[in-house]
Amino acid sequence: MTDEVFEVPVVATGLLAEFAAAGLISASGVHLARTLSWLTGECRDEVLLAVALCLRAQDSGSVCLPLDEPHSVAGELPWPDPAGWQLLLAESPLVVVGAEAAANQRPLRLIGHRLYLERNWQSEEAVRTALAQRIALPPPALDRQAVADAVMRVSRQRSAAQELTADQCAAVDTSVSTWTSVIAGGPGTGKTTTIAGLLRVLDDLVTHRTSVALASFTGKAAARMQQSLDASLSGSDRDGAVWKHLQVQPATTLHALLGARPGGRMTRDAGNPLPHDLLIIDEMSMVSLDLMAALMAALRPGTRLVMVGDPHQLSSVDAGAVLADIVSAGLPAAGGSPRSAITVLTHSHRFAGPIQHLADAILASRADDVLDLLASAPDGLTWAQTDPDPVLVETLNPLTADVVTQGRAMVSAARAGDAVQALSAMDAHRVLCAHRQGRYGVGGWSRAAEAELRRAILGYGREGEWYLGRPVLITRNAPDLQISNGDTGVVVRIDGQIQVALSSGDNPRLRSPWLLDSSETMHAMTVHKSQGSEYDAVTVVLPSAESPLLTRELFYTAVTRARQRVRIVGTAEAIRQAVTTAARRATGLGGRV
Numbered sequence: 001m002t003d004e005v006f007e008v009p010v011v012a013t014g015l016l017a018e019f020a021a022a023g024l025i026s027a028s029g030v031h032l033a034r035t036l037s038w039l040t041g042e043c044r045d046e047v048l049l050a051v052a053l054c055l056r057a058q059d060s061g062s063v064c065l066p067l068d069e070p071h072s073v074a075g076e077l078p079w080p081d082p083a084g085w086q087l088l089l090a091e092s093p094l095v096v097v098g099a100e101a102a103a104n105q106r107p108l109r110l111i112g113h114r115l116y117l118e119r120n121w122q123s124e125e126a127v128r129t130a131l132a133q134r135i136a137l138p139p140p141a142l143d144r145q146a147v148a149d150a151v152m153r154v155s156r157q158r159s160a161a162q163e164l165t166a167d168q169c170a171a172v173d174t175s176v177s178t179w180t181s182v183i184a185g186g187p188g189t190g191k192t193t194t195i196a197g198l199l200r201v202l203d204d205l206v207t208h209r210t211s212v213a214l215a216s217f218t219g220k221a222a223a224r225m226q227q228s229l230d231a232s233l234s235g236s237d238r239d240g241a242v243w244k245h246l247q248v249q250p251a252t253t254l255h256a257l258l259g260a261r262p263g264g265r266m267t268r269d270a271g272n273p274l275p276h277d278l279l280i281i282d283e284m285s286m287v288s289l290d291l292m293a294a295l296m297a298a299l300r301p302g303t304r305l306v307m308v309g310d311p312h313q314l315s316s317v318d319a320g321a322v323l324a325d326i327v328s329a330g331l332p333a334a335g336g337s338p339r340s341a342i343t344v345l346t347h348s349h350r351f352a353g354p355i356q357h358l359a360d361a362i363l364a365s366r367a368d369d370v371l372d373l374l375a376s377a378p379d380g381l382t383w384a385q386t387d388p389d390p391v392l393v394e395t396l397n398p399l400t401a402d403v404v405t406q407g408r409a410m411v412s413a414a415r416a417g418d419a420v421q422a423l424s425a426m427d428a429h430r431v432l433c434a435h436r437q438g439r440y441g442v443g444g445w446s447r448a449a450e451a452e453l454r455r456a457i458l459g460y461g462r463e464g465e466w467y468l469g470r471p472v473l474i475t476r477n478a479p480d481l482q483i484s485n486g487d488t489g490v491v492v493r494i495d496g497q498i499q500v501a502l503s504s505g506d507n508p509r510l511r512s513p514w515l516l517d518s519s520e521t522m523h524a525m526t527v528h529k530s531q532g533s534e535y536d537a538v539t540v541v542l543p544s545a546e547s548p549l550l551t552r553e554l555f556y557t558a559v560t561r562a563r564q565r566v567r568i569v570g571t572a573e574a575i576r577q578a579v580t581t582a583a584r585r586a587t588g589l590g591g592r593v
């Protein structure tokens, strides 16, 4: 009996077998479909296929499966007719139909032509309802003229060349005067400067103690936010005591703010909400639907929420595209109000040159312009026109000088015990890959760089596993050590002790390497992991044009990580493919906010 029970769920037959063979559904999708079939008696092939496709959609970042969407990889596969498929699903014991129906333990929900895993539907619904409730609240009780005057005053406190732009003033005004707002914009468009302005204006306007929390998705992004906020505020304001009424807490990660516990539960929730009066979330593009649902549950109605980020960047690793959805759907400042609570900052104050032109052309999907620009090789942009392969010296050649210069700088700072210098050398240049493994992946490129360094630098890597100057990527959260998945650092020797210096604003955190359970050598990183960080120079390794990861968002995110120099390693075909392929995630939030 046990054997029978165990065997039934893993066998793929019929449509499941065909789609699995074509790589369109995964083994876990087949397993889920067969298990649900065994539990409920549902055995219609089309329904089981929908279950497996729904799981696959979630694994690739979508929140739901649109049944009626043309399938780009359809080929010879027998896709069910959308209308008939919808009818079959509507009468399946696995499916709840419609937004109004209560949850009743069924694993799937059908909303029109969109099929959701029930859990994703619940998260999306929770976010939508919470946003709608917040929009319906009467706006904060502030005198409109007083707000406008305070914004002007704060803008003029800056030097003439640094006064806030009209868009930045509008963003501050909107964020102060509404409960929920968005400040959207690409790198260097002045989002952090606007946040600094917002804090000053709020401090001017309120008459009571007002607590402010700043959070970002990764620890690195939180540290960067804190750093640039400190730089935007004058010396005296940085000292918390000088704020008249604000209590501004140091920037932290969103998970830490919500008190994430193992298993994904949060300490902060509806019964124990966040106590702050203002919550500012940076790098909002990295926030998944589930995390957004947890955040909305933990927000009191009287907390202003300001979401800051670049909707054109890659979406979260987990399912959802919350910021892009909110920006595309629009967010009214208040119920029935024509005024929008979203401000888009478009002018970059940081780049004017070729990197900005490249980013603009990528976003506008102008492939010819991108290729012309790269071919003209302006200062700051280089293009190694080749199909990358880390085992081929000619591919690595253009990179070698950067890798070796950087390696030398890390080693000498590490030997001198200068953690700040070692970290700055680490961030001087970063190789970014779309893939984790394989020819175009982080693993191979990191190993190739390591081999090059061992050849070029005398004594490199001789001190054992934790050798001086080794760049390290943390791959798992360790809250007790205050380190997060994605943190980066360098092995250094300080006062005779081997330590890993981890990036953290102005003051690196030092951790004993013997306590780091999950880390790897990092000479290259995925574009996903690089989100929220910036480097002086970036080398982007583009996969072949066939790679499903090659999208405009990926290319744009990679290129905009660079402050001064970008090198692209890839073929013209891959570049064209990236620029003309939009990352598509099926979500329902955009149409429902």
Ligand SMILES: Nc1ncnc2c1ncn2[C@@H]1O[C@H](COP(=O)(O)OP(=O)(O)OP(=O)(O)O)[C@@H](O)[C@H]1O
Residues within 6 Å of the ligand: 161, 162, 163, 164, 165, 168, 185, 186, 187, 188, 189, 190, 191, 192, 193, 194, 228, 349, 350
């Ligand atoms: N209105 C302005 N006038 C002049 N300079 C400005 C203005 N706003 C911002 N800047 C400058 O532009 C640079 C980028 O600003 P800021 O750090 O606020 O942008 P950002 O959008 O937060 O960038 P990123 O997210 O890429 O870090 C800073 O040096 C800042 O001082």
